Amino acid sequence: MRRRDVVIAGGGPAGAAAAIALARAGRDVLLVTGVDDAAFKVGEGLPPNARSLLRDLGVLERTLADGHRASPGTNAFWGNATAHANDFLFQLHGHGLQLDRTRFDAMLRDAAMQAGADILQGARVRIVAPGDATRPHRLALRPVDAQTHAEAESIDADWLIDATGRSASLARTLGARKVAHDGQIAFHQRLRSAGDDDRDGRTWVEAVENGWWYSVLLPSRERLITFLTDADLCDHRRLLDGDGLWRALADAPHLHAPCTTHGYSPASQPRGTDASGCHLDRAAGERWLAVGDAALAFDPLSSKGISNAIYTGLRAADALLRHARGDAAALDGYASHLLDIHRVYREQLRAFHAMERRWPRARYWSRRHAALSVRETA
Numbered sequence: 001m002r003r004r005d006v007v008i009a010g011g012g013p014a015g016a017a018a019a020i021a022l023a024r025a026g027r028d029v030l031l032v033t034g035v036d037d038a039a040f041k042v043g044e045g046l047p048p049n050a051r052s053l054l055r056d057l058g059v060l061e062r063t064l065a066d067g068h069r070a071s072p073g074t075n076a077f078w079g080n081a082t083a084h085a086n087d088f089l090f091q092l093h094g095h096g097l098q099l100d101r102t103r104f105d106a107m108l109r110d111a112a113m114q115a116g117a118d119i120l121q122g123a124r125v126r127i128v129a130p131g132d133a134t135r136p137h138r139l140a141l142r143p144v145d146a147q148t149h150a151e152a153e154s155i156d157a158d159w160l161i162d163a164t165g166r167s168a169s170l171a172r173t174l175g176a177r178k179v180a181h182d183g184q185i186a187f188h189q190r191l192r193s194a195g196d197d198d199r200d201g202r203t204w205v206e207a208v209e210n211g212w213w214y215s216v217l218l219p220s221r222e223r224l225i226t227f228l229t230d231a232d233l234c235d236h237r238r239l240l241d242g243d244g245l246w247r248a249l250a251d252a253p254h255l256h257a258p259c260t261t262h263g264y265s266p267a268s269q270p271r272g273t274d275a276s277g278c279h280l281d282r283a284a285g286e287r288w289l290a291v292g293d294a295a296l297a298f299d300p301l302s303s304k305g306i307s308n309a310i311y312t313g314l315r316a317a318d319a320l321l322r323h324a325r326g327d328a329a330a331l332d333g334y335a336s337h338l339l340d341i342h343r344v345y346r347e348q349l350r351a352f353h354a355m356e357r358r359w360p361r362a363r364y365w366s367r368r369h370a371a372l373s374v375r376e377t378a
């Protein structure tokens with residue numbers, strides 16, 4: 001049976017970033033990518049300040065030349081019906097990007113391979129026997145392709161990195177507790193227009209009574225619409241039914257207007273996906289670390305998910321390498337650093353929610369404001 005220095009479960013940006021850093025440091029790394037490599041992936045806004053992280057990974061030039069769409073900023077209807085523009089032009093780092101996420105994630109995995117990591121596509125990692133001070137983890141790698149009836153391969157790993165996204169399935173198996181902040185879900189759909197006159201690369205955001213919407217123009221020239229609400233507050237069947245999400249966009253008049261002006265109509269089935277905020281009570285333990293959404297998943301309102309995934313991937317790799325050199329505080333230091341990031345992020349999110357007071361009785365907002373009033377009276 002093969003023994004690896006590090007097995008990374010999950011081929012999103014967090015797993016790929018950790019793989020790049022560890023492979024460059026000479027570790028024997030296997031990156032196992034999960035199921036959905038080629039599927040459309042939501043989560044496309046890369047803010048300008050993410051450039052320094054891409055530079056650290058050695059992929060900035062490649063990303064800028066890879067056909068993603070430049071994004072000049074955001075246009076938000078939040079707190080009142082007036083447009084609030086945030087123009088990236090006036091910031092230090094230049095424009096942001098609307099990514100083709102499938103291509104971006106594949107490019108990061110390719111960079112990991114070039115750095116020396118092995119990639120196993122289309123398989124899931126399961127823990128057969130957790131490692132301890134003396135033994136590595138015993139893992140099973142099971143192909144997920146329905147056509148494949150192959151047996152799971154067994155493998156030993158000195159280190160396991162959980163980059164499985166919001167499920168954090170491996171860290172939880174190893175004893176970490178997932179703390180959910182909300183029950184948010186995202187419904188999204190791509191639109192297409194026969195005309196070719198929509199050039200608005202900004203991220204449009206609009207708060208509504210039961211949540212909020214955003215819309216972006218993708219590199220494919222399709223326009224994405226996304227509705228975020230709490231899973232218990234919406235009629236899933238209605239929103240996932242063909243034109244249901246598209247029809248519901250009428251509740252967001254500022255986004256609806258440009259979509260109809262440009263003659264858009266639905267071009268894909270609407271999909272629902274977990275968009276909850278959550279974090280692990282500890283992001284590292286005996287022979288394991290969690291990175292990206294698995295460790296700390298933000299509300300998409302923050303546009304920080306990809307940056308956080310890359311940042312934590314790099315920091316986790318650094319912590320692992322320092323631990324291996326005898327730094328006994330490296331893993332705890334990583335875990336407590338993530339809790340600090342979590343605290344700052346929650347403050348920022350509260351400030352955003354505090355700005356929207358138009359629907360005090362609506363449950364989506366009253367839930368978010370309840371946390372605020374506890375703090376304000378404390």
Ligand SMILES: Cc1cc2nc3c(=O)[nH]c(=O)nc-3n(C[C@H](O)[C@H](O)[C@H](O)COP(=O)(O)OP(=O)(O)OC[C@H]3O[C@@H](n4cnc5c(N)ncnc54)[C@H](O)[C@@H]3O)c2cc1C
Pocket residue numbers: 009010011012013014015032033034035036037042043044045046123124125126163164165166167169186226273274275291292293294298300303304305306307309
């Ligand atoms: C609606 C929405 C909009 C968003 N918008 C933005 C945005 O504009 N900007 C931004 O920065 N972020 C955004 N995000 C967040 C961003 O997409 C995530 O933060 C980012 O993808 C996290 O990367 P990750 O590598 O941690 O996890 P993921 O990208 O989720 O990758 C995890 C991978 O692990 C695989 N996997 C799962 N279990 C296993 C297993 N057992 N073995 C092997 N593989 C496994 C999965 O198949 C998946 O491919 C958005 C998210 C949502 C839901």
